[in-house]
Amino acid sequence: MRVLVVTAVAAEAKAVTEGITRYAASGTRELTGGYEVSGFAQFVPRPGSVQIPVLDVLAGGVGPTAAAVATATALAASPYDPPYHLVVSAGIAGGFEPHAPLGSLVVSDAIIAADLGAETPDGHLPVEELGFGRSVHHPPAALTARMAEVLNADPLTSAVRAPVLTLSTATGTAARAAELAARHPRAAAEAMEGFGVAEAAAAHSVPCVEIRAISNAVGPRDRGSWQIGRALDSLRYAFTLLTPVFEEPS
Numbered sequence: 406m407r408v409l410v411v412t413a414v415a416a417e418a419k420a421v422t423e424g425i426t427r428y429a430a431s432g433t434r435e436l437t438g439g440y441e442v443s444g445f446a447q448f449v450p451r452p453g454s455v456q457i458p459v460l461d462v463l464a465g466g467v468g469p470t471a472a473a474v475a476t477a478t479a480l481a482a483s484p485y486d487p488p489y490h491l492v493v494s495a496g497i498a499g500g501f502e503p504h505a506p507l508g509s510l511v512v513s514d515a516i517i518a519a520d521l522g523a524e525t526p527d528g529h530l531p532v533e534e535l536g537f538g539r540s541v542h543h544p545p546a547a548l549t550a551r552m553a554e555v556l557n558a559d560p561l562t563s564a565v566r567a568p569v570l571t572l573s574t575a576t577g578t579a580a581r582a583a584e585l586a587a588r589h590p591r592a593a594a595e596a597m598e599g600f601g602v603a604e605a606a607a608a609h610s611v612p613c614v615e616i617r618a619i620s621n622a623v624g625p626r627d628r629g630s631w632q633i634g635r636a637l638d639s640l641r642y643a644f645t646l647l648t649p650v651f652e653e654p655s
């Protein structure tokens with residue numbers, strides 16, 4: 406399986422690449438727009454030491470628009486045929502308590518643009534109810550179930566399979582967190598890129614899944630309580646565990 410992993414920032418991309426311990430770096434490709442894709446390949450024991458590309462990693466920028474542009478650029482410039490079998494939006498995120506405590510992992514069973522639509526006197530109206538567009542992407546159910554199974558089989562990790570919300574403005578108040586939780590009671594994480602990555606992947610007919618490591622609770626903005634290092638460690642270890650899943654038949 407060829408996989409494109411898209412993060413927001415370099416620290417997240419570094420955590421992903423450090424977690425890919427089964428593969429060797431196969432080079433960096435420069436793309437239009439100044440993007441760089443870091444490639445990792447598995448050595449296959451056959452004459453000539455053939456390398457089979459497996460994972461490409463891209464730091465695409467913060468927010469759904471930047472993520473969509475970066476992902477679409479990488480998909481369009483892919484040297485493979487077909488380009489990729491899977492796109493993964495990965496990084497750290499805020500977690501909705503009690504579903505996703507600090508340091509835990511979330512595998513998306515839905516990727517939701519939670520602020521795409523209109524505000525009305527009765528609350529938020531999703532874009533579907535306005536009669537155009539979409540606000541939800543559904544990753545392959547069997548794949549997300551398998552990922553959660555693998556992560557939870559390790560005693561050092563805890564993962565939940567649940568919706569991940571995408572917002573252009575990160576939540577910073579208890580009232581906003583409560584409003585989002587009321588509209589999306591199963592949501593376990595909030596981030597800023599997943600829906601953009603999923604939109605670009607869908608345009609290229611490639612499935613997409615989002616994987617998040619929880620660094621803080623969704624709610625009042627209290628940077629002193631954030632555990633970014635712990636979340637990056639969780640993200641790194643998640644990709645160590647998930648790499649064999651990417652080798653399974655798609």
